Every structure is written in C-alpha cells, then in structure tokens.
Amino acid sequence: xxxxxxxxxxxxxSHKDIGWRLFLKTIIARSYPxxxxxxxxxxxxxxxxxxxxxxxxxxxFVYRALNAPEEYIGFVVMGGAMTAFWLNVxxxxxxxxxxxxxxxxxxxxxxxxxxxxxILLGMAVGGIFATLLRAVTVTIFGTLVFSVKFEIVSYxxxxxxxxxxxxxxxxxxxMMASAFLLFGREAWHIANLAQEPIFLASGFFFPIKFxxxxxxxxxxxxxxxxxxxxxxxxxxxxxxxxxxxxxATEIWILAGLSxxxxxxxxxxxxxxxxxxxxxxxxxxxxx
Amino acid sequence: xxxxxxxxxxxxxxxxGWVIESNWTDPFLFAVYSIVKPLSGAAILVIMYGVITEGNxxxxxxxxxxxxxxxYIYVGAVMTGVSWAVVDDRELYKTLKYMYIAPINIPLYLLxxxxxxxxxxxxAVLITILTGVFFLNVKINLAEVNWGLFIVSxxxxxxxxxLIGLMLAGVTLITARHEGFIGEAVAAxxxxxxxxxxxxxxxxxxxxPVGYFMPTTYWLELLRRSLVGDVAQAFPTLSQFSNLEILxxxxxxxxxxxxxxxxxxxxxxxxxxxNGMIDRTTNY
Numbered sequence: 100x101x102x103x104x105x106x107x108x109x110x111x112x113s114h115k116d117i118g119w120r121l122f123l124k125t126i127i128a129r130s131y132p133x134x135x136x137x138x139x140x141x142x143x144x145x146x147x148x149x150x151x152x153x154x155x156x157x158x159x160f161v162y163r164a165l166n167a168p169e170e171y172i173g174f175v176v177m178g179g180a181m182t183a184f185w186l187n188v189x190x191x192x193x194x195x196x197x198x199x200x201x202x203x204x205x206x207x208x209x210x211x212x213x214x215x216x217x218i219l220l221g222m223a224v225g226g227i228f229a230t231l232l233r234a235v236t237v238t239i240f241g242t243l244v245f246s247v248k249f250e251i252v253s254y255x256x257x258x259x260x261x262x263x264x265x266x267x268x269x270x271x272x273x274m275m276a277s278a279f280l281l282f283g284r285e286a287w288h289i290a291n292l293a294q295e296p297i298f299l300a301s302g303f304f305f306p307i308k309f310x311x312x313x314x315x316x317x318x319x320x321x322x323x324x325x326x327x328x329x330x331x332x333x334x335x336x337x338x339x340x341x342x343x344x345x346x347a348t349e350i351w352i353l354a355g356l357s358x359x360x361x362x363x364x365x366x367x368x369x370x371x372x373x374x375x376x377x378x379x380x381x382x383x384x385x386x
Numbered sequence: 387x388x389x390x391x392x393x394x395x396x397x398x399x400x401x402x403g404w405v406i407e408s409n410w411t412d413p414f415l416f417a418v419y420s421i422v423k424p425l426s427g428a429a430i431l432v433i434m435y436g437v438i439t440e441g442n443x444x445x446x447x448x449x450x451x452x453x454x455x456x457x458y459i460y461v462g463a464v465m466t467g468v469s470w471a472v473v474d475d476r477e478l479y480k481t482l483k484y485m486y487i488a489p490i491n492i493p494l495y496l497l498x499x500x501x502x503x504x505x506x507x508x509x510a511v512l513i514t515i516l517t518g519v520f521f522l523n524v525k526i527n528l529a530e531v532n533w534g535l536f537i538v539s540x541x542x543x544x545x546x547x548x549l550i551g552l553m554l555a556g557v558t559l560i561t562a563r564h565e566g567f568i569g570e571a572v573a574a575x576x577x578x579x580x581x582x583x584x585x586x587x588x589x590x591x592x593x594x595p596v597g598y599f600m601p602t603t604y605w606l607e608l609l610r611r612s613l614v615g616d617v618a619q620a621f622p623t624l625s626q627f628s629n630l631e632i633l634x635x636x637x638x639x640x641x642x643x644x645x646x647x648x649x650x651x652x653x654x655x656x657x658x659x660x661n662g663m664i665d666r667t668t669n670y
Contacts (some may be wrong), residue, residue: 142567305437
C-alpha cells in the first residue's frame, strides 16, 4: 500500500483545492505573470516608464511656458504617474479578456474549474502591484527633475484615498472586461479611444474644479477623477482651494464606487459570459 | 491597363489601409473616433492654458500652442502609421510574408499604408483647427494666409514624416515584442523636441540643440507662420530667420533625414530577410 502511494503515477488523487482555496490560488496564479513575469521584460518596463515621462515633460514645459505656479508642475507629475494606472486598467484589464480570446486562452479559462471572477481579481492584484512600481518611478523621476515639493496633510487619508481609488478603478476595469468580451475588432479602437478623453475628463493634468460642475460631477464616476483630486488636496497644501469636493466627501464616494463596481462586475461577468457562450463568441477571433 | 509597380503598390496599400482604418465599425462611430481623440488632446491644452491665463485667449502663445498641437496630429498619423503597418501585417494579420512575395514595392507599400492614416489625420487636423477658429478665438484670416508657403510646407512635411516612418518601419522589422512602442516613443519625444506646444526656449539649454536638429521644428514653425503670420514670429526661438531661410533649413534637414531613413530601412530589411524575421510572430 505504502509503495503504491509513493509512486506519483499510481497514487490516487487525494488533494484538490475547491471553494475559497481554489479562488485564492487562482488569484495568486493569475497575478503571478503580472508581478513577476512582466518585470522580466525589461524593455516593457522601460517603455512604460518612458512614455508617461514624455507626457509629464511636455505638460510641465507647457506650464513653464505659461509661467504657471509651481504646484501645477506637481499636479502634472502626479497625473503622469496615475496615467500608468489608467493605461493598465484599459489595456491589461478591460481589454484582457479580448486579448485572451484572440490568443485562444479564454476558452481554457472558462472550461477550467475556477472562478472567472478570481481570474479578474488576479489580473487586478498583479496589475496594481506592477503598475505601482512604474508609477512610483515616474513620481520619483518627475520630483527630482522638476523639483516638486510635497507637503502631506494626512498620511492616513492619503492611504485611504489611494487604496479606495485602486479598488474602485480596478473594479471598474473588471466590469469593463466583461463588456470587452463581446467586442470583436473594435476592442482595440475602443480602448484607444478611452485615453485622451479620459485624461481630459478626469483632470489628469489640471484641477478638475475648472471643468463645469456637471461635467466634473459626471467625470467623478471614474474613480481616478476624485482620487486624484483628493490626493492633490492632501499632497499639495496650497491645492485645498482648488479641490472639487472636500477630501472626506471624496473618500465616501470612492468607497461607494468601490463596492458598486465590484458587485456590478460580478453580475455583469456572469451575464456576459453566458451571452458570449450562447452567441458563440468565446472562440471567435475576428481580425 | 498596365500601371507601374510603384504606383500600384502605393495606391493599393493606401486603399487597404483606409479599409482597415475605417471598416471596423459604422461610419458614425468611426467619425466620432476620428474626431473625439484629437479634440480631447487639444482640449487638455486649452483648459491648461485657460486655467493659468484666466481665459486670456488673445495672447500670441495660444495660437502657437493650439496650431502646433493640431498639426502634430500628422506626426502620430503618418509617421507612426507607416511603421505600424509592419506590426499590423506581421503580428495581427500575418500577411507581411505574402506582401514580400507579391509583385509590389515594399517601401512604397508601407508608405501607402501611411497614406490612409494621412487621410484620417487630415480630417482630425481640419476639425481641430476649425474648432479653434470658431470657438476659441484662433484668428486665421483666410485672405492673409500665405497659401503658397502653407501648401509647400505641408507637402514637404508630410513626405518627411512618411520617410521617418519608413525608418521606424525598418527598425520595427528587426524588433521583437516591443515594436509597438517604437512609433509612440519617437512621436512623444518629437512632441517635446519640436516645440510643438511650447517655444523651444522653455527647454533646458542643453536640450535645445536636439530641437534645432529636428525638421519637425521648422515644419511646425512654417505652418504657424503661413496661417497666423506675425503672431507666430513673435517668439524668439526662430524670430531672426525669414520664412525662406526656415524653409531652406527644413528642406535640407528633410533630405538628410530622408536619405538616412531609406538607408536604415534597406539595412533593416536585409537583416530581417537574412534572419527570417519577415514572418516571425511573437504573440505579444
């Protein structure tokens, strides 16, 4: 009996992860390629830092040409760093299921005994970590090159704002991933379209307060809008008067958005997955 | 009817490019896509400008920024368009190898693909400028526009951008995995060094020579001068040069960059053929 059990080929399959263990392991497995794998492609890391830096430099020089107050330089550096998160959500969360479909992995995800929600969460966790490294690098580089001065008002609030912004943002990414599952060739264009208009609406490079109230209020559905507005108020003390809403209000709204996006993404994913299976779009690869 | 291989390669590639660019959706969404993106980019700059100057759109700096940004759309469209054709055909459609064995001229085929982007880009440029004229007080008096200078500069500039795009296409041919970043990175760098949205004097002194060496710097300056005349000449960077002198510098640099680009493309093309890279896909 002992001999039989020591042979891996004849040993009966005695251990399998189910329930929350499987859920957790799926998250870890899907986040691994993002946390570890992406760091191995150094040229990608280089470009993902370089491109936001170019945008930061351009907008800093525009403000310098306009003789803008120095805190605006800080706004641009912060906006440039947060750009990395939006691009990550757009290209590596929202479009991810579309890419997986193109490469033939999506059907494997669906026939495996794991939760699709866990796969999306794994992508989100890995994406946040990998992008955080790039965002920090952009911030440090921008701070050193352009001599940005930070005066942090409350570390606790800053931590809360950043955490809630990330949860809400990646929750939204998970929700959008479901929608992208139904897209064909237009997925790339839709993701491409959601860059500059979002940079504009969310105030990546200027305080959102300067947009008309209802435009800013509408843009607040995007977590980065309020997240950046709150962080600017907390990081640049003189920015208080330029904030759209008070930090406390923005924290509450971000908390609400976090819950809403995660819940909606769960139901939307289940619905769209069923729809995609029914319409035969899981293995479809239109180019 | 017989047509030359060169013309046929260019014409069919331009048509193919147009179809790829436009038929992924219905015309309405395509129009929205073509307009919203560049207008949003311009709106970011307009708001930044408005916030700092408290809405003073009379300053000479505003048309400088606005027109520079509008015409810079061509850089992303034409230059990146030519190089992106390699990524599209090799990685996505997996047809580059068939193009190479077809009786066409490959450089002209790639330039033709950029031609399609030129059409889409032109629509965006036109709409951006019209928005500026009608809603943002960008003063362009059609009777005072130097049309000759405008048409010559625009034409030469587009050719120059297409040739730089050919160089990038060559580099893309021998690059794996991160080829998509090449065009974007070069376009983003040129945006800074060409003084597209700020005068070059704002750059640190040690970086300015890079800008002076870029033909795009003179191209944008000529386009601004031809449209808004003295307003564009108000900035000290190139104010001591006449239009003709700037045109001369631009032509000289364009020829230099053009020859260099064709040379680089030939070298990269040979390397790609010798190492079997024409049909290599990386699935990135």
